[in-house]
Amino acid sequence: MSLMNCWESIRDKTENKEIDFEIFYLLLSEFQKINSYQKKRNVEKIIKKYCLVNELLWFDLFVNNQIFKIEYRYECNDxxxxxxxxxxxxxxxxxKVNEHDEFExxxxxxxxxxxxxxxxxxxxLFSNINKKYLPTLKDIKKxxxxVVFFIGAGVSIPLGFPNWVNLLKNWRKDWLKNRIKKNSKSILIMVMFLK
Structure with a gap:
């Protein structure tokens, strides 16, 4: 069985059969990040965030299709x-467990x-990565x-941040404007380079 099989099984049990795989995947990924038991009402809020249909329907489908595991917690005599x-x-x-006052x-x-x-x-991941990088990725994982990640190559500009040259130019302006006194030769060299 696979994630796709789980999705198809759930989709086939709904009336409109319009449960999108992407939403199903994102929803499960959200629960995977949590990685612990959560109160049912919190789980229903997460389901509601992703789904336009009744969150109780989704919850029941997930329980009945063994996507969710349930634990009943209660207090008895403190x-x-x-x-x-x-x-x-x-x-x-x-x-009975479900007859206790503090039952969740x-x-x-x-x-x-x-x-x-x-x-x-x-x-x-592997379908989108060039195979020649696999040894490097395995080394990184090990x-x-x-490891310190540097994200670049087109990530900053679409997000509204300056590229490296503009960042350094802005930094130079601020440095000259405020006359920040630093003892670092590398900072002084960068500022002079960008004149």
């Missing part, structure tokens, strides 16, 4: 407890879905704690 089945009996008092539903992605997302993301 003790925090959890259970996988809401109809189960409490070990402390014998009442918590949700997270199942391990299978997390694995499908990892596989899909890996395939997506030494990730020592």
């Amino acid at each position: 003790v925090s407890c959890s259970e996988k089945i809401s109809e189960a009996k409490c070990d402390l008092c014998g009442e 539903i918590f949700v997270r992605l199942t391990k299978n879905i997390e694995e499908y997302l990892k596989e899909y993301n890996r395939n997506l 030494n990730l704690s020592d």
